[in-house]
Amino acid sequence: xxxxxxxxxxxxxxxxxxxxxxxxxxxxxxxxxxxxxxxxxxxxxxxxxxxxxxxxxxxxxxxxxxxxxxxxxxxxxxxxxxxxxxxxxxxxxxxxxxxxxxxxxxxxxxxxxxxxxxxxxxxxxxxxxxxxxxxxxxxxxxxxxxxxxxxxxxxxxxxxxxxxxxxxxxxxxxxxxxxxxxxxxxxxxxxxxxxxxxxxxxxxxxxxxxxxxxxxxxxxxxxxxxxxxxxxxxxxxxxxxxxxxxxxxxxxxxxxxxxxxxxxxxxxxxxxx
Numbered sequence: 001x002x003x004x005x006x007x008x009x010x011x012x013x014x015x016x017x018x019x020x021x022x023x024x025x026x027x028x029x030x031x032x033x034x035x036x037x038x039x040x041x042x043x044x045x046x047x048x049x050x051x052x053x054x055x056x057x058x059x060x061x062x063x064x065x066x067x068x069x070x071x072x073x074x075x076x077x078x079x080x081x082x083x084x085x086x087x088x089x090x091x092x093x094x095x096x097x098x099x100x101x102x103x104x105x106x107x108x109x110x111x112x113x114x115x116x117x118x119x120x121x122x123x124x125x126x127x128x129x130x131x132x133x134x135x136x137x138x139x140x141x142x143x144x145x146x147x148x149x150x151x152x153x154x155x156x157x158x159x160x161x162x163x164x165x166x167x168x169x170x171x172x173x174x175x176x177x178x179x180x181x182x183x184x185x186x187x188x189x190x191x192x193x194x195x196x197x198x199x200x201x202x203x204x205x206x207x208x209x210x211x212x213x214x215x216x217x218x219x220x221x222x223x224x225x226x227x228x229x230x231x232x233x234x235x236x237x238x239x240x241x242x243x244x245x246x247x248x249x250x251x252x253x254x255x256x257x258x259x260x261x262x263x264x265x266x267x268x269x270x271x272x273x
Contacts, residue, residue: 104170129170131247
């Protein structure tokens with residue numbers, strides 16, 4: 001049985017993850033962390049998320065180390081925010097607990113901190129800006145196309161719900177990094193975020209990123225390759241958050257057989273390397 005702890009326990013994503021964990025034959029939820037000093041502390045998580053009493057209380061996030069040491073989970077799942085996730089992962093690593101992280105917006109500096117903590121404490125980590133299986137196939141496709149259509153104009157358009165905290169999305173930024181690397185370009189030199197007040201022709205070789213926020217859009221990503229007289233559009237649309245949850249469940253199971261001290265992503269989980 002894989003013992004699991006979840007942070008951000010009553011958030012949108014974490015709630016779906018928890019409900020799915022409870023349905024798995026090989027997983028057991030042993031701990032749940034809310035926000036620091038949450039008014040829900042001590043309440044049964046199942047009662048809070050509407051599935052009935054499950055015997056797992058919500059703990060304040062400031063007690064993470066204490067709870068991990070007491071409950072000894074095999075894996076911590078984190079879908080929070082970048083600065084919170086970075087701290088959670090470092091604490092988890094110090095407690096010898098593997099991590100699955102679907103938090104978006106992690107900076108290069110935060111990823112370096114995370115990698116150092118994982119390697120130093122010999123834990124395992126799967127970290128992905130998007131856990132959906134289809135998105136990771138999408139990444140593979142746009143990498144191949146960027147190499148083939150290297151003289152085409154390339155644009156990335158993403159759309160999410162009005163509550164999303166970061167822009168552009170971590171998935172859009174990952175798509176951009178993949179394309180820039182496939183083209184052999186410095187990722188800091190060719191990115192253009194929108195074009196307000198920009199006058200004149202498109203700069204050859206640039207990659208544009210555009211963010212849309214509205215309504216309850218789960219997550220749409222389009223990569224446009226535009227040439228003379230034609231264009232190709234590669235689109236991924238998330239119909240529900242279940243796609244991210246399914247990927248997270250795969251990532252948890254992958255960690256059980258992954259080598260210690262490594263940071264993996266969903267391409268490793270799906271065997272696409």
